[in-house]
Amino acid sequence: NSYYINGFPVTNPLTQLGASQLPFFAIRDAQVLTGGFGAEFGRSIGGVVNITTKSGTNSWEGGVAASFTPSSLRAKYKDLNYANTGAPENASTDGTLYRRFSDRKKSEWSLGGYVSGPLVQDKLFMFVGVERIKNHDELMSQPVTGFAGDPNDPSRPKTYSAGGWSDRKNTNDRYIGKFDWNITSDHSLELTLIGDNYKREDSLYGYDYATGVHDNVLALRGTFENDADNANTPSDGAQSQILRYNGVLTKDLTLSVLAGQRSEEHTSELQSH
Numbered sequence: 001n002s003y004y005i006n007g008f009p010v011t012n013p014l015t016q017l018g019a020s021q022l023p024f025f026a027i028r029d030a031q032v033l034t035g036g037f038g039a040e041f042g043r044s045i046g047g048v049v050n051i052t053t054k055s056g057t058n059s060w061e062g063g064v065a066a067s068f069t070p071s072s073l074r075a076k077y078k079d080l081n082y083a084n085t086g087a088p089e090n091a092s093t094d095g096t097l098y099r100r101f102s103d104r105k106k107s108e109w110s111l112g113g114y115v116s117g118p119l120v121q122d123k124l125f126m127f128v129g130v131e132r133i134k135n136h137d138e139l140m141s142q143p144v145t146g147f148a149g150d151p152n153d154p155s156r157p158k159t160y161s162a163g164g165w166s167d168r169k170n171t172n173d174r175y176i177g178k179f180d181w182n183i184t185s186d187h188s189l190e191l192t193l194i195g196d197n198y199k200r201e202d203s204l205y206g207y208d209y210a211t212g213v214h215d216n217v218l219a220l221r222g223t224f225e226n227d228a229d230n231a232n233t234p235s236d237g238a239q240s241q242i243l244r245y246n247g248v249l250t251k252d253l254t255l256s257v258l259a260g261q262r263s264e265e266h267t268s269e270l271q272s273h
Contacts, residue, residue, distance in 0.1 A: 056125030060117030164207030
């Protein structure tokens with residue numbers, strides 16, 4: 001699938017999976033094309049999602065949105081057990097614990113706002129918005145099988161894993177700035193600046209699979225920015241600058257020209273302890 005914002009392709013060019021994300025309140029409308037789309041859309045054998053963002057008007061307005069989802073108000077996660085296959089070779093694992101999710105804790109909050117209005121009445125308009133989404137996820141990081149104790153500490157029993165408990169903190173920052181200039185009644189320029197930046201910090205601690213208790217002994221810490229290769233990444237992150245001209249040249253001829261630039265930065269850092 002291909003994703004466009006104000007006519008500009010924002011699909012991840014590295015993997016062709018995922019795309020830039022906008023603050024939700026910046027979206028004016030969304031167009032979904034499943035076939036027979038025109039020449040301005042391409043690089044898709046599936047469908048096209050074309051987003052048009054909001055613009056400023058002659059009236060000043062603004063808004064703020066916030067939400068919080070505490071772990072204490074979530075439904076309790078359920079443990080995942082091995083299936084009861086009845087096969088002799090699976091007798092030791094049938095019906096036993098595979099992943100302990102019942103002690104998982106996950107919370108999330110978001111905060112965003114926007115302001116729009118005329119910079120020059122009837123001529124130049126702006127729409128600017130920002131949004132931050134943060135979540136904190138704590139859970140058992142590996143299945144019960146496969147642990148072999150702490151290789152750096154022979155006194156740790158085989159039920160103990162030096163990195164069996166994951167403490168993950170995610171931060172996603174998004175912004176948009178859109179400026180519309182009515183040069184004349186027949187000619188206009190549109191500048192759109194959008195960006196989203198995803199950061200993840202993973203900390204692995206010791207965990208006892210027998211008792212379900214984790215300690216505060218840090219085994220590994222990793223920081224990742226726009227880690228598009230990780231399956232848990234909600235956004236690959238990018239910055240885009242889009243300039244579009246629309247003009248009525250004659251009664252029967254109109255011209256639309258679009259140019260843009262998109263850049264992405266992917267970084268990762270691991271620290272063993």
